[in-house]
Each structure stands twice: as structure tokens, then as C-alpha cells.
Amino acid sequence: MKTMTKFAAGALVAASLALPGAASAQDGDSATIGVSIPAATHGWAGGVNFHAQEAIDALEETYPNLDFVLATAGDPGKQVSDIEDMMATRNIDALVVLPFESDPLTGPVKRVADAGKFVTVVDRGLAQEGIEDLYVAGDNTAFGRVSGEYFKEKMPDGGKIVVLRGIPTTIDNERVEAFQAAIEGSGIEVLGMEHGNWNRDDAFEVMQDFLSKYPEIDAVWASDDDMALGVIEAIKQAGRDDQMWVLGGAGMKQMIERVKNGDTMVPADVTYPPAMIATAIRLTANRFVSSAPMEGRFIIGSVLVTPENADQYYYPASPF
Amino acid sequence: MSAEASPAPKTKASFDLHVWGPVLALLALVAFGALLNPNFLSAGNVTNVLARSSFIGIIAVGATFVITIGGLDLSVGSMSAFLAGLTIIVLNALAPSLGIGWGTILVGMAACLVMGLGAGLLNGFLITVGRIEAFIVTLGTLGIFRSLVIWLADGGTLSLNFELREIYRPVYYGGFFGIAWPIIVFAIVAIVGEIVMRRTSYGRHCAAIGSNDQVARYSAIHVERVRLVTYMLQGMLVGIATIMYVPRLGSASSTTGLLWELEAIAAVIIGGTVLKGGFGRVWGTVVGVLILSLIDNILNLTDLVSPYLNGAIQGVIIILAVVLQRGRKGGA
Numbered sequence: 001m002k003t004m005t006k007f008a009a010g011a012l013v014a015a016s017l018a019l020p021g022a023a024s025a026q027d028g029d030s031a032t033i034g035v036s037i038p039a040a041t042h043g044w045a046g047g048v049n050f051h052a053q054e055a056i057d058a059l060e061e062t063y064p065n066l067d068f069v070l071a072t073a074g075d076p077g078k079q080v081s082d083i084e085d086m087m088a089t090r091n092i093d094a095l096v097v098l099p100f101e102s103d104p105l106t107g108p109v110k111r112v113a114d115a116g117k118f119v120t121v122v123d124r125g126l127a128q129e130g131i132e133d134l135y136v137a138g139d140n141t142a143f144g145r146v147s148g149e150y151f152k153e154k155m156p157d158g159g160k161i162v163v164l165r166g167i168p169t170t171i172d173n174e175r176v177e178a179f180q181a182a183i184e185g186s187g188i189e190v191l192g193m194e195h196g197n198w199n200r201d202d203a204f205e206v207m208q209d210f211l212s213k214y215p216e217i218d219a220v221w222a223s224d225d226d227m228a229l230g231v232i233e234a235i236k237q238a239g240r241d242d243q244m245w246v247l248g249g250a251g252m253k254q255m256i257e258r259v260k261n262g263d264t265m266v267p268a269d270v271t272y273p274p275a276m277i278a279t280a281i282r283l284t285a286n287r288f289v290s291s292a293p294m295e296g297r298f299i300i301g302s303v304l305v306t307p308e309n310a311d312q313y314y315y316p317a318s319p320f
Numbered sequence: 321m322s323a324e325a326s327p328a329p330k331t332k333a334s335f336d337l338h339v340w341g342p343v344l345a346l347l348a349l350v351a352f353g354a355l356l357n358p359n360f361l362s363a364g365n366v367t368n369v370l371a372r373s374s375f376i377g378i379i380a381v382g383a384t385f386v387i388t389i390g391g392l393d394l395s396v397g398s399m400s401a402f403l404a405g406l407t408i409i410v411l412n413a414l415a416p417s418l419g420i421g422w423g424t425i426l427v428g429m430a431a432c433l434v435m436g437l438g439a440g441l442l443n444g445f446l447i448t449v450g451r452i453e454a455f456i457v458t459l460g461t462l463g464i465f466r467s468l469v470i471w472l473a474d475g476g477t478l479s480l481n482f483e484l485r486e487i488y489r490p491v492y493y494g495g496f497f498g499i500a501w502p503i504i505v506f507a508i509v510a511i512v513g514e515i516v517m518r519r520t521s522y523g524r525h526c527a528a529i530g531s532n533d534q535v536a537r538y539s540a541i542h543v544e545r546v547r548l549v550t551y552m553l554q555g556m557l558v559g560i561a562t563i564m565y566v567p568r569l570g571s572a573s574s575t576t577g578l579l580w581e582l583e584a585i586a587a588v589i590i591g592g593t594v595l596k597g598g599f600g601r602v603w604g605t606v607v608g609v610l611i612l613s614l615i616d617n618i619l620n621l622t623d624l625v626s627p628y629l630n631g632a633i634q635g636v637i638i639i640l641a642v643v644l645q646r647g648r649k650g651g652a
Contacts, residue, residue, distance in 0.1 A: 040475025041574045049475045168628055194620055195627050199575045204568070205372055209620035212365040213357065226477075226573075233569055237493055238364070254479070319476025 030065040031288040034092035035281060036082050037122075038100050039072040042198055043226050044250055047274030047320030048098060055278035059285050066285055076104040083108050087115065094118035096284050098277060102127045102170075118287055118294075122280045124171070134287075136280035136298045138272045143302040144175035146270050147221060147247055148182025150304055154245075154267070158187020159218035162210045164196040164203050164227050175223060191217065196227045203230030211238045219245050225252035225269065232265060241265060250274075251305065251313055252320055260310035269305040271313060274320055276300050341644030342590055342607045345637070349614045357621045365617070367500050371492070373613040374502035375400070375561045375577075377606060380584040381513040382557035384605045385550050386454075387588050388517070390530040390597025391447070393551065394458040396558050397580030398465035399439050403562040404572035405469040407432040408478045411488075420483045425491075432566075433559040439465070440555020444548040462581070470574045477573040485570040492567040502564045509560065514602040526550065530597025587612055590641045611641055 035056065040046035049072060056068045069090050073079035079100050086092045095112050099105035099121065106127040113119045113131050121132040151161065163179075166172040176193070183190075191214050196203035203222065210217065211234060220235075222228035228248030235241050245264065248255050251271040258266040279298065287294040305313050353360040379396050386393045411428040418424040439461070446457040472478060480488070491501055517523040525546045528536040537543050566572070589595055590611060591604025615637050619630050 040470050043476055043573060046470075046473070046475025046477075046574070165627075192623070193627070195630070199578075200569055200571065200573070201575070205368075205616065206620055208368045208372075209365075209617055212359045212362065212368065213621050226575075229571075230569060319474040 029288070030067060031093040032067040032069060032090055033094045033096060033281070033284055033288070034069045034071070034083070034086035034090065035096045035277075036071050036073065036079055036086070037098045037277060038079070039074045041074065043252060043320050044198070044224075044272075044274050047318055048277045050319050051275040051278040052281060055281040059282065063285065063289050066288060068281075073100060076100040079105060080108045083112060087112060087117075092117060094120065094284050094287065096120040096122060096277075096280050098122040098280075099124045099126065106131070118284065120280050120284045122277055133295045134280070134283060134298065135296075136276055136283065136300070138276055138300050139302055140171050140174040140272075141178040143249060143270055143272050144178030144180075145182045146302050146304050147175075147223065147249060148179040150247060150268055150270070151183055151188055151219065151221065152186045155186070155188055155218065158189065160189050160191050160214070160216055161219045161221060162191050162207075162214065162217055163193040163221045164206060164223055164231065165193055166195070166198045166224060166227075168195060172223075179221065179223075196222070196224075196230070198224050198226055200226045200230040203227035204234050205230075207231040207234035208237070211235065211240065217244050219247070222246050222248045224248055225250045225255040228255060228266070235265070249302075250320075253315060253318060256305060256310050256314045259305055259307055260314060262307050267306070269310075269313075271303045271305060273300060275315075339592065342592060342604055342611065342641050345590075345641040345644055346607050346611050346614070349611060349618065349637075353614065353618045353621065356618065356624070360618070360621060363498075365621075367503070369610075369613050369617050370503045370506070371500045373609050374506035375565050376580055376583050376587060376612070377506045377609040378509050378557050378561040378564070379554075379580060380587040380605045380609050381509050381602055382554035383581075383584040383588050384513065384591070384593050384600045384602050385517070385526055386554050387585070387593050387595060388526045388530045388597055388600030389547055389550050390533065391454040391547065391550065392458060392585070393443065393554050394455065394581045395439075395443060395461040395465055396554065396584055397577040397582075398462045398469070399436070399555065399558050399577075400562050400565065400580060401469045401572055401574070401576035401578075402465035403432055403435055403439070403559055404566050404576055405472045405478050406435055407562060407566055408480045408570075408572055409472065411484055412481050415481050415484055420481075420487065422487065424484060425488050429563050432563050433556060436555045436557075436559020436562065437552050438555070439558070440552040441548070443555065444551030447551065448544040448548045466574070469572060469576070473573055475574070477571050480566065480570040485567070488567040488570070490567075492564060505560065505564060509557065510602060510606045517600055517602050522546065522549070527598055527600065530594075530599070532598075583609075583612055586638055590638060608641075611637065 035052055037048055037052055038045050040049045052070060056070060059066055060068060069086055071082035073082050095117055097109055102124055109119060109126060110131045119132045120134040120136060123137045165176060192210060194206045196206045220231050222231045225248040228246050231246050245267055247268060249270040249272060251269060251273055255266060255269050259269050283294050286292060359365055383393060407428050410431045411424060414424045414427060443457055443461055446452050447454050495501055496504060525541045528541060529543050529546055533543050587608030588605050590608035592601045615634050619633060625633060
């Protein structure tokens with residue numbers, strides 16, 4: 001659990017540490033890297049935007065020969081157009097893409113790869129395997145498992161919990177399945193599950209209804225920090241704050257701060273860092289400024305944040 | 321096309337499904353909910369449902385007027401998010417100079433109302449003076465307001481100063497004789513709206529313009545002025561809804577007020593207002609809003625269907641409520 005990252009393609013870490021030395025060797029070649037990400041339509045995506053911009057600014061300063069094109073899209077259709085524009089007008093050498101949805105983006109991204117460009121896919125995999133050169137993602141199964149294991153540890157004698165799910169997607173399914181597998185046989189009873197759509201307002205209303213429905217709830221797996229904030233507000237309103245605790249997820253700074261301060265309602269958090277976009281951009285940049293191999297899979301683990309290690313995961317400057 | 325407009329008197333004895341359809345649907349939902357879960361009619365649950373209906377409800381009263389004049393306002397959800405963001409920024413900025421207290425909150429509330437009026441004025445101005453279709457104007461401002469709140473929040477969340485929040489909190493969670501403030505405000509807005517629609521010349525002008533704006537113009541009604549005022553009224557009501565919304569979670573983000581415009585329009589139509597304009601029924605809108613939030617509540621309180629199907633159930637009930645109402649007229 002301590003190791004934050006694990007590698008499918010081994011050589012990656014050495015490469016990212018060896019950056020500055022390699023730069024001078026390639027001063028002559030310039031490269032344009034296109035970055036296509038979803039618009040900041042919720043907190044986590046806001047974090048992605050922030051970290052993408054930050055990584056680009058830092059890289060452009062270090063490597064004057066690298067040029068970046070950043071585009072944010074509000075829907076899959078717009079993202080496809082963005083990528084087509086990048087190919088047609090900016091003549092990109094590499095594409096870093098966090099697909100809005102897997103299926104609609106698979107074809108367009110494949111065309112980029114077929115044109116011989118270096119393609120990095122972030123977080124949401126494409127519908128067809130083998131298109132991308134580099135895959136950087138969070139680990140949704142680990143996210144669910146780590147959360148489930150924490151419940152098991154915190155409730156050794158079992159207990160009654162409710163679960164708030166995200167927007168119905170593969171991501172949400174993987175998390176919930178891993179969570180259920182982790183708590184199996186622990187005596188923890190899931191009273192109810194509803195979709196809060198990773199939205200604070202929706203989660204508030206769903207939790208109000210859970211509180212009306214079940215007189216006894218020992219804990220809540222909110223599965224997301226935005227939802228956790230809505231849930232906490234509903235619990236406070238019902239005056240039941242001393243009866244249950246809440247586990248969110250993602251690593252929003254307000255929640256990490258609560259964990260750090262030893263808030264009894266928020267004893268822990270599980271990370272799913274939006275900064276993974278920075279990892280992807282930096283690794284892709286390495287492809288053009290170093291000779292180290294960058295092809296492969298880079299999976300960023302989900303870590304349990306407790307008051308002991310919360311300092312490490314607290315980024316006050318980030319909007320998320 | 322509305323029953324009221326047709327001069328031929330119907331037989332008095334017949335029970336007019338056209339008018340009472342939505343009420344029947346509401347009563348059926350209440351009975352259904354009470355049967356399925358004993359907590360459904362508990363004071364806590366009733367308060368929750370009514371209080372959370374109040375935002376859409378207050379906005380939908382405004383939307384009733386906008387639709388009655390034959391207009392449309394798609395920007396209300398984004399506008400609400402934008403106003404919530406601005407109000408939080410104003411409150412946070414005032415806290416150091418005005419101190420942590422009710423004075424600051426009241427200034428923030430006033431600012432929210434004024435900005436709401438301003439946003440409504442912008443919509444109304446573009447529609448009346450700019451002579452652009454309401455659909456296009458408000459679709460444009462929908463995008464503008466939504467982007468502005470994302471930009472203000474830097475893609476994240478705008479949060480209200482913690483101490484101010486503690487003072488402001490009772491505006492949503494507190495109440496008067498056990499009735500939560502948002503419910504009281506919603507009720508006042510609805511009653512005043514009903515009176516304005518039925519008993520004032522402004523209300524009659526709205527219906528006249530929605531029926532036929534040419535005839536209204538020849539009848540010496542200041543058509544453009546009534547339109548402008550109506551969009552401003554809508555903006556002000558969005559401001560009032562936002563004043564009630566901000567203390568609930570003390571934050572505004574890109575997801576605040578998402579799709580509220582569609583919920584408001586749906587509530588207005590369920591309630592018997594004619595989408596093409598010319599006839600509006602404020603009390604019907606209130607019934608429509610309650611139907612929409614009861615569906616969510618009942619689905620959460622029971623395990624009847626897979627949560628994946630919640631949207632489908634909502635869709636069916638919305639259509640049924642309107643079918644009950646229009647059945648005798650053979651559709652709109």
C-alpha cells in the first residue's frame with residue numbers, strides 16, 4: 001500500500017528521473033504534442049485541467065523545442081473534432097487523450113495512431129486494444145478494493161452501510177464490484193445502493209432519503225469526495241452525525257484536510273489522483289526528449305489516506 | 321386550445337380531467353408512496369421533499385410566466401449556478417470588511433437578487449430589443465453562464481467562508497414553527513404568482529401576448545415591455561431560488577443547477593400551462609414540481625426497480641401526467 005505506483009513497463013521510472021540530461025541532445029528536433037481532455041464539468045475533471053496546464057507550463061519552460069496544444073471538450077463529439085483539428089492544422093507528433101467515452105473516441109484516436117503518431121491514452125481505455133503506445137490510468141479495481149478493505153478493518157464485527165454510486169459507467173461498475181468482493185464474508189450488510197452521479201446535490205438528496213428509509217446506518221461509502229460532502233450535509237441535517245462515518249474517494253483537498261485534522265466523520269480517504277494527466281504528459285514528452293522507451297502501461301495505484309499520511313496528499317494550490 | 325379559451329360552456333356536472341389530471345397523479349403518487357414505505361409521510365421526509373422542490377419550484381413559477389407569453393428561458397439552471405458562484409464570491413469578499421454576521425449575509429442576498437435581475441434583463445434585452453428568438457438567446461446565455469461559473473471556480477468548487485456558512489445555514493435548514501424557510505418562500509412565491517397571473521392586468525397581458533402578440537399590440541398592450549419585465553421577473557426568481565440554495569451545501573460548482581431548466585419546463589407543462597403560450601396556471605406548476613420530486617423520493621425509498629431505470633420511470637410518469645390532462649382533447 002505504501003508504494004504509490006507499480007509498473008507494467010519497467011523502465012519508465014528511470015526515464016522520468018533522467019530527464020534534464022537527455023534534453024540537450026535533442027535540441028534541434030521540435031515536436032508538437034496535442035493534449036485532449038474533458039472540460040472541467042466536475043471537480044475531478046477540474047483537477048485534470050489544472051494539472052494538465054501545470055505540466056504543460058513546466059515542460060514548455062524546460063524544453064523550448066516542445067510545443068503543446070491543449071483542448072478541452074464538453075462532450076465526445078467535440079473531442080473528436082478537437083483531435084481532427086489537431087491533426088489537420090497543428091500537425092501534432094503525439095497525442096495525449098483522456099477519452100470522454102471509450103466507444104466514440106476509439107475510431108478517431110486509431111486514425112491518429114495509424115498516421116504514425118505517438119498516442120497516449122489516459123484513464124479511460126479505448127474500446128479496441130493495441131491502439132495506444134502508452135496507457136496511463138488509475139486503478140478502479142484497487143480503488144474499490146482498498147475502500148472495501150478499509151470498511152472491513154474498521155468494522156470487524158460487521159455493520160450496516162449504504163453505498164452511493166457514480167454515473168452508471170464501467171468505471172463505477174469496476175469500483176463497486178471490487179468493493180463488494182472485498183467486504184464479502186465480513187458481516188457488513190449493504191442496506192441500499194443508489195446513484196448519486198458524482199454530484200454533491202444528487203448525493204445530498206439520495207442520502208436524505210436513505211436516512212428516512214433506514215433508522216440504523218453505521219457507515220456510508222460515498223465512493224467520491226464530492227458525493228461525500230453532500231452526504232455529510234444530509235447526515236448533519238438529520239442530527240445523526242455521531243452515528244456514522246463516511247468514506248469518500250479521489251483525494252479532494254477539502255476532504256484530505258478533514259482527514260488530516262482527525263475529523264471523526266471522515267476518518268480516511270482513498271486516492272484517485274487527477275494529476276495522472278501530468279504523469280501522462282510528462283512521459284509522452286520524454287519520448288521526444290530522451291531515448292528511453294516509453295511504450296507500455298503505467299497504472300497509478302489507489303492509496304488509503306489516513307491522518308498519519310494525509311500531509312503527503314494535500315495540494316492546497318489545486319482547485320480540487 | 322385550452323378549455324378556458326373556448327367560449328362554449330361545458331356541462332357543469334362533468335369532472336374536468338383536463339384541469340384535475342395532474343392533481344390526481346400527485347395524489348396517486350402520495351398514496352403509492354405511503355403504501356410502500358411507512359416513513360414516506362413522516363414530517364422529516366415531507367420536509368425534505370418540499371424543501372428540495374423549492375429551488376425548481378420558485379424558478380418554475382417564473383417559467384410559467386415566460387412560457388405563458390410564448391417565450392422560453394433555457395438559461396435558468398446555468399444562471400442559478402452563476403449567481404450562486406457570484407454570491408459566494410461577494411460574501412467571501414465582504415467578510416473581512418463587514419465582519420461575520422447577518423449584515424454581510426443580507427448584502428450578499430441583495431447582491432444575488434440584483435444580479436438575478438441583471439441576468440434576466442440581459443436575456444430580455446436581447447430578445448426584445450435585439451429581436452432574437454428566445455430559444456437562441458437563452459441557449460447562448462445557458463452556455464455563457466455555465467462557462468463563467470466554471471471559470472470563476474477554476475474548474476473546481478467555490479466554497480463559502482466557513483463561519484459565514486454557519487450563520488447562513490438556517491436559511492435552508494431552519495424554519496418558522498417547524499416549517500422550513502425554503503418551503504415558506506416557495507409557498508409565498510407560488511401564491512403571489514397565482515394572484516398576479518389571475519388578478520392583475522400584467523397577468524392578462526401575458527396571456528394575451530402568448531395567444532397572439534399582434535392582436536395584443538393592436539389592443540395597446542406594451543408587448544415588448546411586458547416581455548422584458550417577464551424575463552426580469554424570471555431572473556429575480558432565479559435569484560430568490562439561489563438565495564435559498566447557497567446555504568444548503570455552501571458551494572457552487574460546474575454541476576450546480578444542471579438541467580434545472582428542463583425540470584422547470586417539464587413542471588410547467590405537467591401543470592397545464594400551454595407550451596405554445598397563451599395560457600398559464602401557476603398552481604398547476606406547483607403540482608408539477610411536486611410530482612417530479614416525489615418520483616425521485618419514492619424511487620429512493622423503495623427497491624422496486626433497478627436504479628438504472630429511475631430515468632425511465634420518471635419519463636413514463638411525466639408523460640402519463642400530461643396524458644391524463646390532455647386525454648379528452650386528443651393531445652396538444
